[in-house]
Amino acid sequence: MCRHRCVTQDCVCLTGVLMDRPTLFTAKYLLPITAPPIEDGALLVSDGKIVAVGTRSVLAAEHAGAVRVDFGDAVLLPSMVNAHTHLELTCFPAWADACGASPDSGSFVDWILHLVRVRKQVEVEQLQTSLLTGMRDSLAAGVGAVGDILTSYDIASAYGGSRLRGRVFCELLGRDPQQVATRLSQLDGLIATPPTTELAWGVSPHAPYTLAETTALQISAYAAAHDLPMTMHLAETSEEVAFLERAEGPIAEMLYTVAGWEVTAADGGHRPVDWAQRTGCLPTGGLVVHGVHVNAEEVGLIARQGCSVALCPRSNSLFGETRAPLKQYHSSGVNLALGTDSRASSPSLSIWGELAFARQWFAGLLSPSEWLEIATLGGARALGLELMIGSLEVSKQADFQVVPVPEGASPADLEESLCAQGEAMSVQDVFLSGQSL
């Protein structure tokens, strides 16, 4: 019997290529996300798509000719979506160790300066290896789709061959319009061809404090002209707020000094969300990353723009940040997703890890089923993939992961137990379009 416990004699799992006949995947539990958990659940897949969801007994009777793959004492649920990450920085901890570098303090700006120092020591080949490692680690952790940030355009070919879905957002920053124009011209050639058949391009103006209004407008105009979705780090830290509101604090005093940027009178008097909207960096359906320092009015604006928010609580906690206004986002109808951010500020690329931390960080504010939806369908919506993945529903792609039933879990507390697994979650397998990876 193969590792998927195929019941039929004609198993083709061993080749890793499933299947030219309809296949019935069964497990002790199935979590569709958009419907309650199903005990003794089954998923019928044909040509990579889901054609039926139900119980094992009913679907097995209705589709007796299907190849059968039984995962036994396991949970079958959609693959995770990491809505904000920087896969090219996956090897950052090893790079920092190798050059013996550590941040001067726990502050956000010291962390940025540390990141820049280490990054300067890294060669292109190391970045490629890092990106490949990030894609492999993501799949191993049950992640099937990413919203990835790319700063090193010359390693884009490293995405080739990956089965990950999602978007690669090309990052831009800087306050000199000429330099940003040069950088945008580099994008022209890059975006002519998608990174892979499953990945599409997007654009990421980095953050309000690393741009000027003029350069932010340049980038948003480029994204609009090329119909590219946008994402931005926004309202992440108190240092960002101090800079935008009063043009002061560590960003003005340290970061701008190191970067050789001039602080001008135009830098003060703003709020992050208003600044982003005025510069076109909060477009309809855009993706806000962090969104920690926002008031009720700004939550309302994000909701009216139809933007999603990618929460990265482990990264926020590293800088001693307060919590994003989760309840206000949720009650305002803002779509929420989870992101690990990079390995420069987060311990792993596991959304199971981010999910377990978020449950504690935002203690009691949302239910386990709401968190599981955020980690899967919420991420899919944030990347514009909600009609294709994120839940186990008929006509969607058969993208799912297989995990063990948590020890001692009952049907009543299954979702709670899953959310608590964190880094300990041992993902047994990931299927994309019905094919085992």
Ligand SMILES: [Zn+2]
């Ligand atoms: Zn980030």
